[in-house]
Amino acid sequence: MPNDHLLLEIGTEELPPKSLKKLMSSLEKNLSEQLNSAGFTFTATRSFSTPRRLAVLIEDLANKQIDQQIEKRGPAVSAAFDGNGDPTKALLGFARSCGVEDPTSLERLTSEKGEWVFYRGVQEGKYLHDEIELLVTNSVANLPIDRNMRWGSKRLEFARPVHWIVLIYGNEIVPANILGKATGRTSRGHRFMSDGECTIPSAKDYAATLEKASVIVDFEQRQQQILKQLEDQASFLDANLELDEALLEEVTALVEFPCALSGSFESAFLEIPEEALVSVMKKHQRYFHLTNDKGKLLPNFITVSNLASKDPSIVIAGNERVIRPRLADAAFFFRKDSATTMEEKLARLQSIVFQSELGTFFEKAERISKLAEFIAKETEIDEIASSRAGLLCKADLVSEMVNEFPDLQGTMGGYYATNDGEDENVCSAIRQHYMPDYSGADLPSNPVASCVALADKLDTLVGLFAIGQPPSGSRDPFALRRQTLGIVRICIENKLSLDIRTSLQTSLDLHQHESSTDEVFDYILDRLANWYGELGIDQDVFNAVRYSHAGITDLLEADHRIRSVQDFRQHQQATNLIEANKRVANILKKAALDTLEPPDPSLFREVSEKSLADQVESTQKVFSEGSLNYEEKFLQLAQLQPHVDKYFNDVMVMADDESLKNNRLAALAELRLIFLEVADFSLLQS
Amino acid sequence: MAAVNTFQDLILSLQKYWSDLGCVIMQPYDMEVGAGTFHPATFLRAIGPENWQASYVQPCRRPTDGRYGENPNRYQYYYQYQVVMKPSPENFQDLYLDSLRHLGIDPLVHDIRFVEDDWESPTLGAWGLGWEVWMDGMEISQFTYFQQVGGLECFPVMGEITYGLERLALYLQGVEDFRQLVWTQKDDQVVTYADVYLQYEIEMSRFNFDESNVAGLFSQFDFFESETKRLLETGLSLPAYEYVMKASHVFNLLDARQAISVTERQRYILRVRTLARGVAQTYFKSRLDLGFPLSDAKARDYVLQETANAK
Numbered sequence: 001m002p003n004d005h006l007l008l009e010i011g012t013e014e015l016p017p018k019s020l021k022k023l024m025s026s027l028e029k030n031l032s033e034q035l036n037s038a039g040f041t042f043t044a045t046r047s048f049s050t051p052r053r054l055a056v057l058i059e060d061l062a063n064k065q066i067d068q069q070i071e072k073r074g075p076a077v078s079a080a081f082d083g084n085g086d087p088t089k090a091l092l093g094f095a096r097s098c099g100v101e102d103p104t105s106l107e108r109l110t111s112e113k114g115e116w117v118f119y120r121g122v123q124e125g126k127y128l129h130d131e132i133e134l135l136v137t138n139s140v141a142n143l144p145i146d147r148n149m150r151w152g153s154k155r156l157e158f159a160r161p162v163h164w165i166v167l168i169y170g171n172e173i174v175p176a177n178i179l180g181k182a183t184g185r186t187s188r189g190h191r192f193m194s195d196g197e198c199t200i201p202s203a204k205d206y207a208a209t210l211e212k213a214s215v216i217v218d219f220e221q222r223q224q225q226i227l228k229q230l231e232d233q234a235s236f237l238d239a240n241l242e243l244d245e246a247l248l249e250e251v252t253a254l255v256e257f258p259c260a261l262s263g264s265f266e267s268a269f270l271e272i273p274e275e276a277l278v279s280v281m282k283k284h285q286r287y288f289h290l291t292n293d294k295g296k297l298l299p300n301f302i303t304v305s306n307l308a309s310k311d312p313s314i315v316i317a318g319n320e321r322v323i324r325p326r327l328a329d330a331a332f333f334f335r336k337d338s339a340t341t342m343e344e345k346l347a348r349l350q351s352i353v354f355q356s357e358l359g360t361f362f363e364k365a366e367r368i369s370k371l372a373e374f375i376a377k378e379t380e381i382d383e384i385a386s387s388r389a390g391l392l393c394k395a396d397l398v399s400e401m402v403n404e405f406p407d408l409q410g411t412m413g414g415y416y417a418t419n420d421g422e423d424e425n426v427c428s429a430i431r432q433h434y435m436p437d438y439s440g441a442d443l444p445s446n447p448v449a450s451c452v453a454l455a456d457k458l459d460t461l462v463g464l465f466a467i468g469q470p471p472s473g474s475r476d477p478f479a480l481r482r483q484t485l486g487i488v489r490i491c492i493e494n495k496l497s498l499d500i501r502t503s504l505q506t507s508l509d510l511h512q513h514e515s516s517t518d519e520v521f522d523y524i525l526d527r528l529a530n531w532y533g534e535l536g537i538d539q540d541v542f543n544a545v546r547y548s549h550a551g552i553t554d555l556l557e558a559d560h561r562i563r564s565v566q567d568f569r570q571h572q573q574a575t576n577l578i579e580a581n582k583r584v585a586n587i588l589k590k591a592a593l594d595t596l597e598p599p600d601p602s603l604f605r606e607v608s609e610k611s612l613a614d615q616v617e618s619t620q621k622v623f624s625e626g627s628l629n630y631e632e633k634f635l636q637l638a639q640l641q642p643h644v645d646k647y648f649n650d651v652m653v654m655a656d657d658e659s660l661k662n663n664r665l666a667a668l669a670e671l672r673l674i675f676l677e678v679a680d681f682s683l684l685q686s
Numbered sequence: 687m688a689a690v691n692t693f694q695d696l697i698l699s700l701q702k703y704w705s706d707l708g709c710v711i712m713q714p715y716d717m718e719v720g721a722g723t724f725h726p727a728t729f730l731r732a733i734g735p736e737n738w739q740a741s742y743v744q745p746c747r748r749p750t751d752g753r754y755g756e757n758p759n760r761y762q763y764y765y766q767y768q769v770v771m772k773p774s775p776e777n778f779q780d781l782y783l784d785s786l787r788h789l790g791i792d793p794l795v796h797d798i799r800f801v802e803d804d805w806e807s808p809t810l811g812a813w814g815l816g817w818e819v820w821m822d823g824m825e826i827s828q829f830t831y832f833q834q835v836g837g838l839e840c841f842p843v844m845g846e847i848t849y850g851l852e853r854l855a856l857y858l859q860g861v862e863d864f865r866q867l868v869w870t871q872k873d874d875q876v877v878t879y880a881d882v883y884l885q886y887e888i889e890m891s892r893f894n895f896d897e898s899n900v901a902g903l904f905s906q907f908d909f910f911e912s913e914t915k916r917l918l919e920t921g922l923s924l925p926a927y928e929y930v931m932k933a934s935h936v937f938n939l940l941d942a943r944q945a946i947s948v949t950e951r952q953r954y955i956l957r958v959r960t961l962a963r964g965v966a967q968t969y970f971k972s973r974l975d976l977g978f979p980l981s982d983a984k985a986r987d988y989v990l991q992e993t994a995n996a997k
Binding site: 013014016017018051147150151152153161163191192193254255285305306307309311314315318319321322323324325328329351353 | 792793796833840862984985
């Protein structure tokens with residue numbers, strides 16, 4: 001079948017850089033799927049994007065769908081012909097529906113059940129030219145555009161206004177109407193470094209043609225080019241390039257013809273904390289920053305411009321002129337902030353509301369301080385430092401720097417506290433207490449910081465639950481999901497053995513709230529379940545521990561148990577133990593456990609009753625000595641297996657004699673209890 | 687083309703350029719506003735199906751941006767040059783770039799880029815999609831396609847260009863500080879931006895941060911709010927809108943005094959937005975009653991149909 005390359009290019013005004021790559025790959029994927037499901041074959045696809053275009057090249061695309069084999073069963077032969085052997089109405093109708101003129105020419109199909117008239121034919125494939133408009137329209141309609149817009153007097157919507165559509169098959173235009181535009185072969189070159197319109201002679205020449213018009217359409221190629229230029233500039237400056245991958249991608253999506261240039265600023269500005277300088281360069285200006293071999297920030301930057309300027313020195317001077325006032329502002333703010341102590345700043349938190357029902361940030365700081373002190377005491381960490389850091393950790397919210405650079409909250413507080421001569425641990429804790437600030441982010445490395453981070457997060461969580469504002473669906477303005485995950489990760493990964501229940505209650509008391517901590521506790525356990533799910537721990541293992549007698553209170557301790565159960569279930573003995581537990585649990589379900597007396601040995605009738613009771617007792621004894629780890633406990637429990645099996649073989653639990661029955665139920669309850677202490681094995685899938 | 691050497695030449699050149707393209711050259715609105723968007727020639731004209739093309743200078747007041755004239759390019763009082771075209775023309779970006787060429791800016795020398803910056807005004811209940819225009823890394827203009835204003839869908843879409851006049855002038859004159867900008871020059875006689883505005887900037891910074899009467903401002907806010915509501919009941923959208931502008935400015939003054947806490951802040955913004963929405967709806971209705979005289983038939987029919995469907 002004839003085939004050729006197909007090119008689709010959507011020309012637009014500048015697309016959002018952070019979603020450019022996503023839009024590009026979605027367009028490629030959507031169009032491939034549309035063509036595939038419509039039965040047009042091709043060998044490969046490629047995609048391209050720049051700020052002003054999204055494009056897909058489909059290689060060796062068939063110009064026609066694959067022919068379809070059609071098979072249809074008609075009426076039974078007995079119903080197809082009348083007594084004279086002439087075609088009946090049923091047969092004539094079937095033949096007509098198949099487009100067959102002579103009904104007697106139809107095949108017969110014979111099976112055990114009878115004989116039918118049968119049609120076998122070929123439906124010819126449709127041509128690409130006739131189908132492509134719909135396929136492209138469908139592909140475009142399902143792009144993951146964050147926010148659609150309208151322009152002019154059109155009702156049409158897209159990510160940005162659309163200006164041209166190139167659609168070429170081989171070297172022919174495929175006429176169609178896409179996004180309100182007639183297709184053609186006229187693309188646009190670089191806004192300034194080309195003659196504007198540019199003609200694409202054939203699909204395969206796309207990238208080369210645009211390169212001549214100063215547009216590098218291949219995203220990866222452009223990104224590599226930028227990376228090379230950045231490295232060249234850095235080595236010219238004898239500096240280390242601090243490469244941020246996300247920034248590199250964003251910058252690649254902001255230019256069609258990259259040209260890296262380096263500039264500098266007065267080294268006097270290096271008195272400003274590095275984080276603020278980097279924030280100005282990276283976030284505000286999309287500059288790359290540089291360090292020396294000691295890792296110290298240099299007063300230089302690299303910007304990636306979108307043209308080979310006739311006079312690069314003007315572009316550099318312009319960029320230097322932009323950054324100077326921004327840095328001057330930062331220096332001004334930093335000096336102004338440094339003129340007051342953190343304690344003075346703390347007092348100003350009295351006028352800043354954290355949440356209308358939960359009071360001001362000052363009140364929050366006082367609660368964090370007390371809760372951090374409690375946590376520190378429980379985990380044997382410096383209580384004085386934790387309390388102090390908790391009190392001061394929010395004070396930088398009134399600083400000019402944080403007002404200007406909100407992402408520097410905590411970081412600036414650390415600087416100001418150092419400036420005040422606060423204890424090193426206190427400063428670190430203030431700096432790190434927002435950690436982890438996004439999913440998968442680093443945890444606080446300082447133990448005092450862990451206490452304050454936990455206290456801050458618990459305080460928010462408990463407070464919002466107490467006033468009846470837990471997160472719901474998409475509404476989670478205080479990011480409680482992320483904060484809870486932070487609590488979980490700090491306790492477990494930083495190995496803090498802490499009773500969460502008591503901590504929640506302590507926090508609730510500090511809120512001076514009467515409500516219960518049940519709901520918030522369940523919420524934490526639900527997030528915990530989620531977290532384990534992502535770590536590949538089976539849900540039933542988690543539930544077995546969650547609903548065990550010991551339950552979960554100390555996340556670190558529970559973590560050991562969960563991992564031990566997860567390991568143990570791979571053991572051979574696990575399966576039988578799970579079965580036995582299910583059986584015991586089922587029997588006990590029917591019993592009123594709270595009325596049972598402890599088992600009375602005098603009522604044992606079978607040898608296996610006694611031997612199981614002895615085994616249970618000796619296991620209890622070993623467990624109570626407390627020297628076994630979970631793995632050893634499981635192996636110990638596994639030794640009960642033959643006794644349990646024999647018991648069920650010999651003993652009829654639901655005996656007619658009420659006292660015998662109750663005694664047996666009591667014995668089983670004892671058995672179940674020693675399992676439940678670790679995990680509810682009956683909840684595991686065998 | 688004559689070189690644009692002074693601040694006032696810049697204004698005159700832009701006026702000439704957009705005037706030649708058919709824009710109504712308006713004058714600055716004679717009230718305090720935070721941005722050219724507040725001018726009724728933008729905010730109100732963005733509402734409904736009627737066509738509109740206008741351009742004007744608008745002095746803007748952003749009390750919190752005051753730096754006592756010490757920051758080289760941040761002032762609490764500065765100038766915007768505003769262009770609005772509705773419906774936004776197909777070649778809107780090209781018209782803008784040509785205006786830069788008209789000012790003598792060579793896009794083959796300067797790095798000019800459209801960098802995504804979606805615009806939202808919580809107080810006006812308005813949002814749009816568009817860009818900051820960067821020249822050599824500095825934001826010199828804001829470019830927006832309005833999608834919603836006063837809570838109402840914009841159709842047809844108004845396109846808005848806002849030039850930061852002082853920043854553009856820094857480039858054109860090759861200086862680094864607002865104070866050095868030449869406002870006008872005749873032979874040897876030079877008048878600078880500092881000559882015209884420095885004392886004002888210093889005094890207003892002190893006023894905004896230290897001297898404004900907070901209690902008085904709070905009561906003014908309440909007054910403007912209640913009057914706006916009363917005026918809306920009489921169907922007078924234009925006077926009501928003037929009081930919304932005043933309320934908004936009073937809010938900005940209170941903000942500069944840090945007189946409004948974070949949560950209260952949200953509530954104040956909501957109060958202004960509620961007023962702005964009321965104005966938008968009343969204005970829409972008044973134009974509807976007039977039959978949208980400045981509209982194309984097609985857009986008018988569409989909007990009339992939609993309005994009927996909504997009922």
